[in-house]
Amino acid sequence: MAVVLGTRPEAIKLAEIIRRLGSEALVVHTGQHYDAAMWADVTAELGFGTEPLALGVGGTSRGAQLGAAVEALDAVFTVHRPAAVVVQGDTTAALAGALAGNARDLPVVHVEAGLRSFDRRMPEEHNRVLIDHLADLCCAPTATSVAHLRDEGIPADRILLTGNTVVESVLHLRPTPDRAREFLAGLGLTAGFLLLTVHRPENADDPAVLRTVLTEVRDAAAAAGLPVVFPAHPRTLHRLREDGLGELVAGLTVVPPQPPAEFLALEEAARLVVSDSGGVQEEVSVLKKRLVVVRRSTERPEVLGTFASLVPAGIGLAEEIRTALAEDPAALTALDSPYGDGSASRVIVERVRDLVGARR
Secondary structure, eight states: OEEEEOSHHHHHHHHHHHHHHGGGOEEEEOOSSOOHHHHHHHHHHHTOOOOOEEOOOOSSOHHHHHHHHHHHHHHHHHHHOOSOEEEETTSHHHHHHHHHHHHTTOOEEEETOOOOOOOTTOHHHHHHHHHHHHOSEEEESSHHHHHHHHHTTOOGGGEEEOOOTHHHHHHHHOOOHHHHHHHHHHTTOOSOOEEEEOOOHHHHSOHHHHHHHHHHHHHHHHHTTOOEEEEOOHHHHHHHHHTTOGGGGTTSEEEOOOOHHHHHHHHHHOSEEEEOOHHHHHHHHHHTOOEEEESSOOSOGGGBTTTEEEEOTTSSHHHHHHHHHHSOGGGGGGOOOTTOSSOHHHHHHHHHHHHHHHHO
């Protein structure tokens, strides 16, 4: 089974599937995001021990990257002829895997199918819709996702409600309390800070928007007496330097992007998380943490009103932070994650093997 991925979040969410496939898995890394040291950290923590076939097609425009990845994957599938192609989410790598698999008449399996933001300004929205309609098996994490697929006319026999593999990933990676304390101490941190991540183009590419986000987060946290911990995405740091906004992070605790387990430790130790990340929206539901999502729209509405709230940059962000901080964090501990019980990868692998068997 060819498992195609191109980013760290994909690797995290596909890890349990790869572990369960074992020697049946051919992991192909397109290179959409690739850093050798970071990849080594991720694979060591995830424990699937599979060295990917690296295509190295990152670092170009979206269109050029998609074309190069499809071409490279077509060559891989010609040589290896996998029994199926598994992709996850909504990245350029995932779309390339689905297109290349479909072109070679290989069964395509889409993990985390059916998510919709209904925001056509997001490149990811186009990717996920296209992948779902190419896929032979759409593995939908929630009933909401199933409903989206059915509304678009995808036949019921191509849809499987699975839960989300993020649950297994969080449970696998979540550090023990002792390890978490040791990690925090190494950064000079104690629990009870505001954790900020921001990297999406809608926030990071417009200097005025980025200034607003950082200013409102900084001021709201200061009013509450909370330090701000900012694992700074390279994209965001580049924008800060280019746009002369470095003074906005002078009072924040800026740390490098963290490996998966260490980032979960930061989430768990935070009093509040403010982020534009899709994966964080899922993780907080497993960790029982409160999140303010800084975005125009989200494809993960299942956490809104419980673990998360949604607010665009510059429209009440500081007020939403204050509202979230006034809530009782203990109230979240009794809530179930909408993403299932941690069996998604097992269910997916079983159905993939059934699908392959039926094709033979």
